[in-house]
Amino acid sequence: MHNKFSDSKQIVVVSNFSQLLATDFKGDINAVCLQRDLIGDFKEIMSKLELKEDLTEVSMNDLRALKLSDGGSLAREVILSDFQLLADSGASPSLNLIKSYERDEELGFISTDVYSFHVDRSPIGTDTFLCTYYGAASEILANDQAEQKILVPEIRKKLKELHDGPEAEFENFLIEHYFDLHYQAKPGARPVNLGLGHLWRLAVDHPDQQCVPCIHRAPVERDGEYRLLLIC
Template identity: 60%
Template sequence: MKKSPLATTQFKNVTSFQDLVNTPFQGNINALCWKRTLIGDFSEIANKLICTGTLATVSIEELLTLQLSEQGKLARETLLHDMKLLEAYGAAPILNVIENYERDEDLPWFPTDVYSFHVDRSPIATDTFLCTYYGAASDILPNNQAAQKILVPEIRTALKKLYQGEEGTGFEAFLNEYFFDLHYQAKPNAQPINLEVGNLWRLAVDHPESKVLPCVHRAPKEKAGERRLLLIC
């Protein structure tokens, strides 16, 4: 895994699922990685799944109906096992096959889609889990290498013009309502960390009980002609 100089202070590797879910976020640590080398042919599953649009959610039943090679079956066993682990923990895993995500083109100077560095927010205590089994993997960014976009002077000025009002509680509510406050940009010389294929990650979320900063992350640009197979919850 490519590391930035700050990676060791913010991101931590664990060796099991139990460690992944039981290790607390504390101090600067807001991302945990169960680093794995998976066996099986996940590309076979990604390419055999039906995806009539740009993204499809895959059910367990659909997985079980696929006619697969022996390597494809090994990959399917891993997918089913990971989903069962997360469900037993109390999470609600979703398996997606992705051609690409929808782009936010309303404000070209401030897109709020998942390709932009962002944090997740929840009104209740929770974490984000994700694993890329095939295709391009997501990136995370150390918080001190990220700048919240709404605090960048020229962006804030443009947002005030869009809001058509003065700064205050109304403006802050506007930033929250349209998710502007969730998005970040990389500082000069920032070094995003790729999550790599096969690793199961747990990322800190912005919620009222959190004791750490939320983890800044983004979806990758897909490789031409290659789907992604992603588990997320």
Template identity: 60%
Template sequence: MIDLSHAENQIHCVTNFEDLVATPFNGTINAICWPRKLTGDFSEIVEKVELSGNITEIEQEELLALQLSEQGQLAREILLNDMKLLKAHGALPMLNVIQYYDRDSSYPFFPTDVYSFHVDRSPVPTDTFLCTYYGESSEILPNSQGIKKVLIPEIRDELRKLYHGAEEGFESFLSEHFFDLHYQAKPGARPTSAGQGHLWRLAVDHPESQVPPCLHRAPKEKPGEHRLLMIC
């Protein structure tokens, strides 16, 4: 199961998909989880998919065409059912085999890739859904244990050196380059591992949100081990 000892009342658990999508975020709760112990061999699917680059999206037709053992077929049925549930909810799930994400080296003092704790932003109301079926899983950080990087004085000073416009446009510059989406974990911070098989719904920064967006990041992959991740 999930270790929620450091979640600080940020995470609410449910027992089915209907409650996962219907339970409102409220107060400090900005992550809702449907904990599951899944059957089947998801590693077989990872091994049999033909990779194309560091991130390979598996289309439903390709997933159906894989020749799998009985355990692999069980895993496939779970993936297909999760896709079906999410699509019926109006989401657009993507199933990816991830070798690694591209690193951002544009600003060495401030990488804006997904290995950094960050929040998702949308101009319209939406949520982020994710589930790791195989490999290292995402991490979730209580908002009280992170600080927005653009508020850290030394980082803010470096960002000002990149900006050459009028003072009143500085905040827009930070937003346009996604700097304001990234957070630094405070000393002693204790992230929660999203674990394998659990389906998560995370709060997003959007105009109608009633709660702070959820801080999360992608894990560093183990050498030679790929991740199987559904996200939307």
């Protein structure tokens, strides 16, 4: 299979699940991709699931209960297998049917929703896994192509006005409200689209991490089309 991600210095491409788990994050390397061409009708699954909220978590029992064609059944087996592999590895996978995520546009000058480039943070050593089976796919961005929003002078100035407290407490204020997790792309930046069907492991900001955390964002959904996403 052609390695479509070979141009990126932050990505290691692997050929099986055990390599996906075992590959070390270090230095610039903060994303591992199990690249694959999936067979099966994922659109059929997406169309037969019931959207209860803008983001609906789908149980494996609900997935098993669907009446599907042969193509849909093949797609279901892929999802069930991915879910089981991740659960067996100690992760807590969730299958989401997504119409849209909540937007955070209250402040106007800075956004902290998942459509904004951001890193995930955890107090313990963990990773983010995701796979888009259908719909628009997530993007990642090399760290040297991004700037932390809190370091952009005009944004920082407005955040200080919003904080309106002692200078010594400003950095804590940024962390408490997750402002420090968000980034903007530098001019000329080239985000990498994670594509459909590939299973990704992304580095998280935590105390034992040996690399920079992976900057990523959710895509804006296409009109009238839901996303089917496995994430943990």
